[in-house]
Amino acid sequence: MSARTLDRPRLALVLAALGFLALFLLLPLVVVFVEALRQGLGAYAAALVDPDALSAIRLTLLVAAISVPVNLVFGVLAAWAIAKFDFPGKSLLITFLDLPFSVSPVVAGLIYVLVFGAQGWLGPWLEAYDIQIVFAVPGIVLATVFVTFPFVARELIPLMLEQGRDDEEAALSLGASGLQTFLRVTLPNVRWGLLYGVLLCNARAMGEFGAVSVVSGHLRGMTNTMPLHVEILYNEYNFVAAFAVASLLACLALLTLVLKTALEARFHNSNRKA
Amino acid sequence: MEMSSNALALAPPRAIALPRSGRRRARRSVIPGFGLTMGLTLAWLSLIVLIPLSTVFVRSAGMGWTRFAEAAFAPRALAAYQISFATSLGAAAINAVFGLLTAWVLVRYDFAGRRIVNALVDLPFALPTAVAGIALTAIYASNGWIGGLLAPLGITLAYNPVGIMLAMIFVGLPFIVRSLEPVLEDFNAEVEEAARSLGARPVQVFVRVILPEILPALLTGFALAFARGLGEYGSVIFIAGNMPFKSEIAPLLIVTHLEQYDYAGASAIATVMLLAAFALLLVINLIQAWSRRRMER
Numbered sequence: 001m002s003a004r005t006l007d008r009p010r011l012a013l014v015l016a017a018l019g020f021l022a023l024f025l026l027l028p029l030v031v032v033f034v035e036a037l038r039q040g041l042g043a044y045a046a047a048l049v050d051p052d053a054l055s056a057i058r059l060t061l062l063v064a065a066i067s068v069p070v071n072l073v074f075g076v077l078a079a080w081a082i083a084k085f086d087f088p089g090k091s092l093l094i095t096f097l098d099l100p101f102s103v104s105p106v107v108a109g110l111i112y113v114l115v116f117g118a119q120g121w122l123g124p125w126l127e128a129y130d131i132q133i134v135f136a137v138p139g140i141v142l143a144t145v146f147v148t149f150p151f152v153a154r155e156l157i158p159l160m161l162e163q164g165r166d167d168e169e170a171a172l173s174l175g176a177s178g179l180q181t182f183l184r185v186t187l188p189n190v191r192w193g194l195l196y197g198v199l200l201c202n203a204r205a206m207g208e209f210g211a212v213s214v215v216s217g218h219l220r221g222m223t224n225t226m227p228l229h230v231e232i233l234y235n236e237y238n239f240v241a242a243f244a245v246a247s248l249l250a251c252l253a254l255l256t257l258v259l260k261t262a263l264e265a266r267f268h269n270s271n272r273k274a
Numbered sequence: 275m276e277m278s279s280n281a282l283a284l285a286p287p288r289a290i291a292l293p294r295s296g297r298r299r300a301r302r303s304v305i306p307g308f309g310l311t312m313g314l315t316l317a318w319l320s321l322i323v324l325i326p327l328s329t330v331f332v333r334s335a336g337m338g339w340t341r342f343a344e345a346a347f348a349p350r351a352l353a354a355y356q357i358s359f360a361t362s363l364g365a366a367a368i369n370a371v372f373g374l375l376t377a378w379v380l381v382r383y384d385f386a387g388r389r390i391v392n393a394l395v396d397l398p399f400a401l402p403t404a405v406a407g408i409a410l411t412a413i414y415a416s417n418g419w420i421g422g423l424l425a426p427l428g429i430t431l432a433y434n435p436v437g438i439m440l441a442m443i444f445v446g447l448p449f450i451v452r453s454l455e456p457v458l459e460d461f462n463a464e465v466e467e468a469a470r471s472l473g474a475r476p477v478q479v480f481v482r483v484i485l486p487e488i489l490p491a492l493l494t495g496f497a498l499a500f501a502r503g504l505g506e507y508g509s510v511i512f513i514a515g516n517m518p519f520k521s522e523i524a525p526l527l528i529v530t531h532l533e534q535y536d537y538a539g540a541s542a543i544a545t546v547m548l549l550a551a552f553a554l555l556l557v558i559n560l561i562q563a564w565s566r567r568r569m570e571r
Binding site: 009013099250254261 | 307
């Protein structure tokens, strides 16, 4: 399919595509690091060890550490129910599981304000018991769980549908328990797809801005995640610090892309062997 | 088998083709755990997604039609919808052209660094939107890397609808490329060769033979990119300028209402945006059903 040497019109097409990608994808990435280092390494490092930056990093890690495992467990349960059994309304259920991807991040934040906010459904009750969900860490976690809700399930469902039920039925007929069957048979079969879903889920959990921005109180050092901290610094015209924190998130994105590419290669190999 | 995610890594709705096995239900599965997993799935789905989402509609319904219409179709809201729709349509159209070019080049031609370029296409999925927003602003603002070169010519790319479109092009690009790649890979080269041997020029081959074949995938990618642009917030607000009636997108107007504790106003606009998103979801599903029927033919 591929010619070793490209003729003129083909070379022009390749150059046009690469030019477009360099302008729209590569340049933004380069800008982040150049702007972050504009005043040298000292200023860069100072921005990262600032107490508010450190607390934003801690909160981002905390939010991901809660929302990713939660969605991992849920994704496995949903995929098991959908792939291993027949029931009416299966396509509708899959559409519902994917729903958070069609919702604007801002709306994703809004719905939790409408449920848990002072004027929300549960507002008076929460106030009576002095529980704060919105404009506090629990709200940030909830909004993150919402926007990352489909990642694991949507990787596992097609994979488990494709693999069918024969392996599980064989294990069960040989006397394995349900849990043993899942741990020893199903899980090894889907491990790469599972990791892939977790990887993407984590990238989104750490990077989410819109939904978290709506439910966060924007309190420095308290309810600021890394993306929100970038915004605050940027709006204060503290560009070097904003880009310094942004560069950490850009590194996370690059790491995600590298791992994703590696997993894809792994995945293809394990399928070829099967 | 292709990894599903290869096709549409972080993309919104993707139809999962279920095996047609309606008749097989007679056989009872020996696999345990249906009640447990299904029950937990439905409970969790309702608690996290369905019930919270319903609040938007309940709140809007509670306003009564007159007050709802006043908030949802206020002049400022109408201007915001118009800006949101126009910019995301424009960005999706530009992405359709350059996304097709990118997918074509990545699938058809071999060149140094092709695998790195292929991985880089997913950058907008992986890069947090706030980071994209400030980076694009640093490039296109009138004192920015590229904006600074064009400012003396009287061209401004940021703090106006052009800036909004630039951000939406960034976030939407992978949807088009990842939709098109699988169909371009599967494309039957013999048909193309036959057309060429019958004397068709390359442009004719493309328009008459290839384009009809990849049209469903192109439309799907276009609709996905359009939907993503419509809801996008993080990357846009930094570069948009955010002037009411000029460069204020609908998601930002929701946030503005919320900041003024006008929950009703925010819910009304959110209702309009949710209905638009659901309509697009339906369109995408219809395109995919159509494309599956075509493949079965």
